Amino acid sequence: MTPLSSDYIPDFYIPTEVFIQEQILNTVGPIVKKFGSRAVIISTSSDYNSFETTIQQISTNLAKSDVSCIIFDEIPDDPNTEDIDSAVFFIKKTGCDVVIGFGGIESMNAAKAISLLINNFLFCEELFENPKIQTATNLVIIPAYPLFGFEIIPMLYLTEIHEMKKLIYKNRLIFPKAAIVDPHIATVIKDDLTANTAISTLALATESVISKKNNGLINTLALRAIDLVFKNLPIAYRDQNNTAPRLHIAEASIMAGMAFSISELSVSLAVAIALATKTSIPIERGMGMILPHIMEYNLTTSPGKYVQMSKVMDEDVKDITVIEAAIKAVEGVRKIEIEVEIPQRLSQFDIPKNELSKIADLTMQYPFIENAPRPLTKNEIETILIAAY
Helix, strand or coil: CCCCCCCCCCCCCCCCEEEECCCHHHHHHHHHHCCCCEEEEEEEHHHHHHCHHHHHHHHHHHHHCCCEEEEEEEECCCCEHHHHHHHHHHHHHHCCCEEEEEECHHHHHHHHHHHHHCCCCCCHHHHHHCCCCCCCCEEEEEECCCCCCCCCCCEEEEECCCCCCEEEEECHHHCCCEEEECHHHHHHCCHHHHHHHHHHHHHHHHHHHHCCCCCHHHHHHHHHHHHHHHHHHHHHHHCCCCHHHHHHHHHHHHHHHHHHHHHCCCHHHHHHHHHHHHCCCCHHHHHHHHHHHHHHHHHHHCHHHHHHHHHHCCCCCCCCCHHHHHHHHHHHHHHHHHHCCCCCCHHHCCCCHHHHHHHHHHHCCCCCCCCCCCCCCHHHHHHHHHHHC
């Protein structure tokens, strides 16, 4: 396997086995058994506290398949590279041959980094210097709720300990061997988390449609992800215990991740990671807040693709111009965000306006803005942020 920076990127490549079923955790043992017999479950402290019963269920089912299991729940809620090094130091002693990431996005980022470092003599901060990585420990991802594609995206982000900014690392070696998705787990999460993560899935999908690397497969997956979010998020938001719409939102998350893995475009994600570095706004909330403004910025470059999105959003595009039909896609996103109470303005948070320039500067350092249909500079990012303020 070669890093994603290789010149030989296929039009589509997803090696992960994906299991999306209600109560799939009952068969987690046989699935993990295919990849190893000594497992360590990686989870942040807050994820462990929130989902302790589920984690114990996973551990019990692993034992039934003769997979020994250690639970490592000492990852901080916002781990940095030094935290990962401390975890790796301990986990290397376990002799594990499969790493299981369980929980939210920070648990996944930690598990991905740990799976890379266990068998390589590197400190975590050295990953971002793009050294040659020979191998990685088998990785299995079990999200506690849809993670806007990070269940399968071969990428992680972590706070670097020296400059305390979030850095991005991507490598095909961190494609999980399996993603095991059980929508029942997510019935205990708060409504705002349901909304934020689903809208983040929408952000990845909408930008994949307009990416310069878009192709027929990406387009099909991304449009279907948009369709599933629009049809199911309002129901899931109103009815916490209804697993049927949560199953479809989980499918949308996987599809958006597949599309993003090849399209490699999400200005909303780049801005949100920069916001999270400079403020206390969670990444999944920042993505939703900035998404309509990014869609407006790119609208005139890809009106035909916006019309495709309008149609799957069930917007009425008959007897109007292409531009008017394209605008309907932006309006559709705003309507669903308002319905599920996504904040619409940065000014709703305690962010000094003079910080926007620094946030724009940091956004430009992230790799997934290069495939935007309209070129972006720091000034243009800052203009988008001011419009969102």
